[in-house]
Amino acid sequence: MTMLEVVATGTWVAMGIILLVLIQQALKLGELGKKVEHCQRDLRWLQIWEMENRELRAALRAEREHVAQLQRKLELLHALVPIAE
Numbered sequence: 001m002t003m004l005e006v007v008a009t010g011t012w013v014a015m016g017i018i019l020l021v022l023i024q025q026a027l028k029l030g031e032l033g034k035k036v037e038h039c040q041r042d043l044r045w046l047q048i049w050e051m052e053n054r055e056l057r058a059a060l061r062a063e064r065e066h067v068a069q070l071q072r073k074l075e076l077l078h079a080l081v082p083i084a085e
Contacts, residue, residue: 001009
């Protein structure tokens, strides 16, 4: 084997190692991409749930205020109507 063949063989081996490393990195990058997609999906659901919770809390506050208003009206009616004894 001549020196040129040794250098050529070494070059091919180095390129093969580089190719394997690149393939390994591409696979890791693909896994990271999937994790990012999952995180983005989870973030969208979290935002939806937060919006629903805000709406439910607002509805609950409105309902409580309505109940309080009805209770005040009931107290006024009790004050106006004489109690039969």
